[in-house]
Amino acid sequence: MNQLYPWQQSVWPQIRNHVITKAQAFIFSGRKGIGQLEFSEYLAQSLLCEQPTQAQFACGSCRSCQWFEQGTHPNFYRLEPEALLVESDLDATQALSDSKQSSEDTNSKKKLSQQITIDQIRHLDQFLYLSGHQSGRKILLIHPADCMNVSAANAMLKRIEEPPPQVLFFLVTDRLQALIPTIVSRCMRITLPHPDRLSVKNWLHQEGIEENSIDLSWFGTSPQLVKRYLEAGYSAYYVELIEKISSPMQLDPITLAEKLHKQELSMIVSWLQKWCYDLVSFQILGRVYYHHRYEAAIKTIVATTEPKQLIDFWKRLAQFQQWSRHSLNARLFLEELLFAYIKTCSRISN
Ligand SMILES: [Zn+2]
Known part of the structure; x- marks a missing residue:
């Protein structure tokens, strides 16, 4: 099952078959709203898949793909700020559009960190260094990587500098300039393509979204922002x-x-x-x-x-x-x- 965005298809073979073999730590960057996270998650699923297709897409049906899609894969870890973890548990669209959210919800969200902290990095060591139920490749995805505070970034740097065998680091960001330079220099950088206007229009059409009411130039060409904007009633x-x-x-x-x-x-x-x-x-x-x-x-x-x-x-x-x-x-x-x-x-x- 191929879940890439249309504007990512052309870079897939090169990244999946060649680039990924050249390093252990990667930064996936690009403009806001073009789907870096989806691309790197899909790449992770494909790399863990037991029976990838000829084009190296994840099969979508093997045991590994099922774990991945249920969010329970023992060899995949997604590191995010606490606040984001809570939000992804909610129906995101509902959360954005419901301006009458209960004050209780709002308060509990505010207390959660919007940064990735050093405690979270330390907590990863079990995943990184101990072999779990599943042998083979492990993938740690950090999103948004620019949310690591300075001490977390330095702790992560140490782990990237001496990576455990079989571990791949995927750092995902739309603010490459906000990462500490030592991390950037230790990772292979992959800048993902952004779509042109026509691709955005076509994609929105496929998604069943009527975009005539807005001016796409507000968003540059960030299809996810357009979609979110329209869905959330912004x-x-x-x-x-x-x-x-x-x-x-x-x-x-x-x-x-x-x-x-x-x-x-x-x-x-x-x-x-x-x-x-x-x-x-x-x-x-x-x-x-x-x-x-x-x-x-x-x-x-x-x-x-x-x-x-x-x-x-x-x-x-x-x-x-x-x-x-x-x-x-x-x-x-x-x-x-x-x-x-x-x-x-x-x-x-x-
Ligand atoms: Zn599979």
Whole structure:
């Protein structure tokens, strides 16, 4: 059973048959939302499969494939931040779209670590160094590898430097630059391809998703983000945000933060980043890339905003993006973000 995305098919033979024999530790990276995790999991399943097909796809029916699909394979370990483990137990789509989640759930999630910790790495040693029920190859998949904090990353580095025989390390990330350089230099890097617009459209169509209502350019070409966006009913929040920030003088950060604070913060920051990209683009080149419908509003904002302030704010958004993963108080985070935006846009008129 071949579960690769269409845009991954062309790299499969080379990676599965050749690249994978060249090292024990690999980093699978690429743009956010293009399916790195699915690719590396499927590769792991194929490598553990007892009867792979001629094209080296997992057979889907052997004992190993059954264990793998049930999440009980003794020779496969998926290491993730605690918070992510809890989320994957929930119905992910439901969790994202249900803004009326019980406060109990929200509180218990906040206490769980969003990082991969050194304790988790130490806990792995039994898997890495002891032979279990099943002899043969073992695969450790770390996702997102950029969530290892510094001490965890250093502990992992030691294990990668002296890998137990038969163990493969798969580090999966869409933020390669956030990994410590010593880890990057010890691993073989595999950058996975991203699809073009047409492939995204075709894939969404196959998935039974109607994408006419949105502008794919918001997402670059990250099909999973588009899918998640559409399934989770984000669009109403997106429209609300853009409507409000297109009139910064009327914007009320406290009310808007109240409306948006249960949504994924990094997604909201990325919406604002694209909006500011358009402001900067209009200022420099006289054209917008993402928000054509709002060109008149963008023109008005740019006319009363100092170019340097705008570029400074745009740079600050990259910091907000990093903080968004660790913010404990979503409402305050959004208020600060929106107040900073208003301040940026009101330089001249004040
Ligand atoms: Zn199989």
